[in-house]
Amino acid sequence: MNTSASIPASPLLEIRHLRKAFGARAVLGDVSFQVQPGAVLSVLGRSGTGKSVLLKCVVGLLQHDGGEVLFRGQSLENPAARKALRQASSYVFQQNALFDSATVFENVLMPLRARGEGERALWPQRVRDVLQRLELEDATDRYPAELSGGMQKRLAVARALVTEPELVFFDEPTAGLDPLRRNAVFSLIARLQRERRFTAVLVTHDVQEALVVSSHVLWLDAGTVQFDGMASSFATAQEPALREFRDNIEALRESLRSVANPNSI
């Protein structure tokens, strides 16, 4: 089942036949897809289907066993292309990966300092601007451990966006957050993506929210691509496996609502 949308000539990111196994356990088997400039691609799937592994293989944190990743048409086997990807992209980690010995301000300053990007004298203002946009301006001197879960997530997003990247990878950006904070994070991503026009690859479990913010969806199951197409097509696709996936999630939501409100049973 593959309902690929029409594919323009030059994708920003292209994954060809990617394979990854841990020992005898194959996690990714022949995964291929493309990400167009300006698109928001959500990678969906059950736990353990290799979504985060896929993201880490793409950015080079994990070495894949086979296949190829191309950025602007250049294979990442080429060190110059790998450098170009790292200069042009940011990554929001599932557990935030904030620098715990550094303040909020220093955390956001770090990518600018690391890349030596732009005029040095303007760095503090750029940091303050992004912190203000993410409503963290009152927490600049605090340490990550002193922030709430939602604030930590906003800080991770601030750190990822301060360099104004062309491409942002979000690895389970709402993991461990309550529903209200989850919605807030998705709203934030959607708002910032509209404002800054970055391309986003978003790994998540939250199907409904992902469909709202995404233009494209990639559905992985058992390490293979089961759906690659427009988000609108994913929501209405009638293939049995896909319907089962959506129905399972809806059933889970219903049961959770019942637990939250016993009178509704």
Place this chain on the structure above:
Amino acid sequence: MSEYLGKLTLQGVSSLGRWAVFSARALREVRSGQALGTRLVRAVFEQGVRCVPVIAVVAAFTGMVLGLQGHYVLSRFGATGMLGTLVSLSLCRELGPVLAALMIAGQAGTALSAELGIQRSTEQIDAIELMDVSPEGFLVGARLLGAFFVFPVLTAFFVLVGVAGGWLSGCVLMPQDSNGYWGAVHEAIRSRDIRECLLKAAVFGFLTTALCAYQGFYAHRSGEAGARAVGLATVRGIVLSSIAILAADYLITAVLL
């Protein structure tokens, strides 16, 4: 049995190679991520300044014990006038570099392993790598450079405090002549002894810092995860550093004697 030994040897050689590449990369890419000056100052503070109290205490007691034992042994041969020679040469040529390095490894080395181990398990090292910064250069390089400075300085400090400790126990608490003691110290120490002392300290500094950093940096490869991996990395760091210090001490002494 021979198969097991062969596998162990291959693992050892492979680890040694990875450690050498890690250390070389840390030094080569030390400028990665900028702010080298700040990182150097921090490294000198953490490895050096913070270790001063423990170095001073250990050096003072080491010198005092040497003074006592020296006085006792030398008095058997009627050679108590050699106490200054015995204390100063023992400290300068052997005990100073070795004990100072072991103390710094115990304090700064374990802290380094644990810090890097936690940064690894919380994906902070991955985050640095994805900022197109060399994590080896950024997190370890400045500490290696700092070690080349800190270890010799703290070792010299150890020797000075130790010699003063020997004077305290030998000449203040025991009936030894102070002028004779300091005169013997002055006569005994040659520039060659000081060079050997500082060379040993610099080598121990590199070995200790690189080994502890390597263990913390690759804590996730130990087969354990999370807090256990950090604990294991810290233990491995200090054990391997201690062995490396003593082995290198023997080799340097054998070559230079």
